[in-house]
Amino acid sequence: MPQRAPVHRPSDSPVHRPSDSPGTAGPPPAGPGSADSGSAAAGSAPTSAIRGGIWGNYVDQIAIFLPLTALAPAMVHIVGPEHAATSTSLALIATLLGRPVGAMLFGRLADRHGRTSITRWAIAGTALFTLLIAALPTHAALGAGTLVLLFAFRFLGGMCLAGEYTSAIPLAMEWARPRSRGLFSGLIMAMAPWAQATIALATAVSLAVLGPEAYAVFGWRIAFAAGGLASLAMLVYYHLRVADAHTAPAEAAAQSRAGAQHAAAAGSLRSILAGSWAGAFWQVFTLMTGLWLMTNMVVVHLTSALGSGFSPAVTSPASVPLLMVAAGCAQALAMSCTGHLSTRLGRRRYFVLAGLLAAVAGPLCLAGIAGAQHIAAVVVLACAVQALTVSAYGPVGAYINERFPAHLRSTGYGSAYSLSIIVPALFPFWLPPLGGLLGSDTTAVLVVAGTGGLLLALAGACGPALRPAQLDQSLDELSAQAIRDRSGGPAEAGADSAEDDR
DSSP, rough: OOOOOOOOOOTOSSSSOOOOOOOOOOOOOOOOOOOTTSSOOOTTHHHHHHHHHHHHHHHHHHHHIIIIIIIIHHHHHHHHHHHHHHHHHHHHHHHHHHHHHHHHHHHHHHHHHHHHHHHHHHHHHHHHHHHHHHHHOOOOHHHHHHHHHEEEEEEEHHHHHHHHHOOOOOOHHHHHHHGGGGEEEHHHHOOOOOHHHHHHHHHHHHHHHOOOOHHIIIIIIHHHHHHHHHHHHHHHHHHHHHSSBBBHHHHHHOOHHHHHHHHHHOOOOHHHHSTTTTHHHHHHHHHHHHHHHIIIIIIIHHHHTTTSSSSTOOOGGHHHHHHHHHHHHHHHHHHHHHHHHHHHHHHHHHHHHHHHHHHHHHHHHHHHHHHHHHHHHHHHHHHHHHTTTTGGTTTTHHHHTHHHHHHHGHHHHHHHHTTTHHHHHHHHHHHHHHHHHHHHHHHHHHHHHHHHHHHHHHHHHHHHHOOGGGGOOOOOHHHHHHHHHHHHSSOOOTHHHHHHHO
């Protein structure tokens, strides 16, 4: 196998090679000749992994949002008028259910066998199932079989989508210099609103150019084909440019007895959910639940509600996509900054302040939208509500990875990020009863959005301070310190999880 040339870069570079310092938890850095190192261009692996994390998440998020935006206008043609009203929501739920399954499966594999190779498999799966939807026969050809295939492809595609961010984002954070993790995390997480804005704009333009009938026949297929081809481009990129930051435990197992012990503990769901890292998991799970509650109120629900009379100022549903493009851009710009802001303030302080701000600003902005009389006011308030609430995702890519050691990092990141989405994303089932209890759907939306902010602040307060001085440490040094603080002794990679697995 070709060997990677030594990497030399200035000390102020935003990327680095994870140090193999004594006492750090996790496997050693990948050395020359290690798995997945030969295909990366010499000296480019850190920058390539970070770029891959950013653009890979953009492509990943496009695949996530395609059914919600690009598929909806064509549902009558695809599945028939009797199923069109519910099929978009059910396709979204199928993706939702696939994501936690994929996060746990691919996360465990990434922790055991290396993040780069598992990222490639996940991207390949995403491309396959997106392209299969692009070629999906309509109900005129298959009848109910079209629905079955659509839901199956979205479930399996959801698994692969989760596998991509579960593997690629921890890899990017491992390559980033400590002080740059927050910055790069913000840029990575901002790809979600950028992707949403891209699809909304592309769908609006396609409908205007092609017309609703032509779009329903083939316009939506072009959107899915473009998404699948973008995933294939990322697959080629990861094959040629990206390498692991650590030696995979499965490879280390063949090199030493300590490596074998470490490999046995890698990717342990028991350690994450009920073992020695359960405290970190459930704290992050609660934090993410708050963020997902806000996301579903100020992004997903608001998008559909604006087209059905939520605000008297919005008289035409056709204006909603462009309105949400503006709001998505505001969210993306804010999110690009909040990651680095959390590095300057410290992670705990940032999440507490961001949560309290969101708990106040979110309901106020939503109430203003519901009562607005002019479309300009709706645009301003929609931009404000997204910039002041869900921009708190910015530090998440760095924060979750800072909470777990290398041999559990993908499992911890993917599980906390994806399991927490289930209950918030099922809001179409529980929001109407809550609205009946509180007197109106609008009141329920305001209460849920405010609750999301309070959960974010509370969970952030329960986490470690991670002050600016502490954020000068590598991910492995932070996890090793967490082990020392808990046990009162030196950190030994994998020892905590190995004990849980017995």
